[in-house]
Amino acid sequence: MTVTINGSRLDPNAEVKLTKEGEESITAYLLTGSADGTRLMARFDLIGNKSGSWDLVISNPGNGSDTEPFDVIEGGEAKLAMSFAGPSTIREGRGAMFTVILKNEGLVDLGPVIVNMTPESVEKTRAGSYAHSGNPPYSCSKCSSQSSEQTTPPLFFSPIMIDSVPAGEETLIPISVIAIPSPSEDCWLVTAEVRYSLSEEMIRQEECEKLQKYWVELGKLIEKYQSMYTQVQTVWITTADTSAIFAGQDGHTYRFYSIARDNVGNIESAPETPDAETTVTVTAIQEGIAVSPNPFVPTRGHTQISFFGAGLPYSKIKIYNKAAELVRTLEETEGKTRLDWDATSDDGKKLASGVYIWVSTDQAGKHQKGKFAIIR
Structure with a gap:
């Protein structure tokens, strides 16, 4: 309670x-x-x-x-209600924010709660078509016909653990989904999933309940079309050097062509294929400190817990069990934004299943804290 x-x-x-x-x-x-x-x-x-x-x-x-x-008051039970809101489409290579709303309508606290968004192997059905006006006009209706083909979408999502949903209270959970390009599929089904247990010691997988489903339509061909017809050929640099630094924009693809010019002014014709091609992708560093995987489940192949983020360098992390006993102290000493840990205590023993609290202290004395679960 x-x-x-x-x-x-x-x-x-x-x-x-x-x-x-x-x-x-x-x-x-x-x-x-x-x-x-x-x-x-x-x-x-x-x-x-x-x-x-x-x-x-x-x-x-x-x-x-x-x-x-x-x-x-004796008796009562936890009763979890969930609503799930988000955009109807995600374009290839882009992310979208969804919100999971958990509400405990019962009389007993519910916890811990794990929220996960997982891809499913699904049968494609009619999902409409895409249209793009341009020069030339273009449309994509790859998903407009019935098909029994099964596919598993490559979506990335880290589970989120909520320590508890108190009776009568509501919790809002923002989550991010990134649609990774696929060579052959446009229409994917995503399932929002909640696993929960009234036991503090174990989150039983058989208590899994699939609550709501959404179509995620990925405009893969449109993205490629727009990329193809919005490129403008411009002279980047004229130089005799063999190397140079190019500053590109995030999410843009650049193709590089080298054209030679001799001392008397003769200029080589532009080649049909580029000498090099690259897409600029900027990976944002997590603000503060995050933990992954959460929960840590060795039976799923998990071998280590990673702390990462911009707030990690030169920080000391103390880990406590639910009885507030210190079980492990970790320290990042090399200025890196990631620290891996094998989920053992200071005396080398494997930590038991349960909910753990971590508290970090950086060089300036600033504290951060969070929770994670271990399921063995």
Whole structure:
């Protein structure tokens, strides 16, 4: 059960517990707080404890305590509702943002929750046609006829783990899908998928529920057509040097032709094929620090957990289990934006299944934190 506490001067290091006369106190095992001290979220394990009237006690370090009445009602269940919103089309080589909206309409906290968008092998059906006006006009209706051909689309998506969806609350999850070019397919089906379990220790794969499906239409031929007819031949450089630096634009394809000119002014004819061709692709570095794969599942072939991002260089990362015990300390010492870890503790033991919290500290003393899951 997760309890949200609103107020002022709420310390993230406070002790939050439930007390009842004649019963053993229940201390929150996971506590998170807002930076301005106006909100605390405390998670309790109520398994095996009695229902009825309890007292919620918040004790700030060195700043007194407060007690509020709290009723524990027996029974109830988690009930996950999901809506999925996003664009109807994605063009080849481009990304699109989707939003997954998770809402727990039940009386019991749901967690952890893993949201994944996976490609499916699907039967192509009529999906309309593309049209482009230009010189010459062009249209693509490759997907307009019935076909029983099966295909698996090459889409990239990293699962997102939500530690919990508290009862009665809603969580918005922005996700990004990138459509990778395919030599033969234009119409693909994408499935939004949620796996969840009421157990903190294991996310059972059999509790997987496919909730909503969308067509993703990729205008592969249009992209190639537009690229072909928008190129303009211009002189880049006149030089006797054998090398030079060219600054291109992200997402543009450039073809290079070398034309020789002698001392008396004779100029070689332009060749039919380019000497070189390149597409400029700028890979953005993740801001802050991210973790992948999440969850870490060795049975799927995962061998290491990677921390990466612009906030990683020269950072120290401490990893805690759900009991707030430090299990591993990692340190990036070479100024790199990626750090790989074999999911073992400081004493070399494999970490057990569960939810873990990481806290990083960079050279300037700035902190970042996040969560990941291990499923063995």
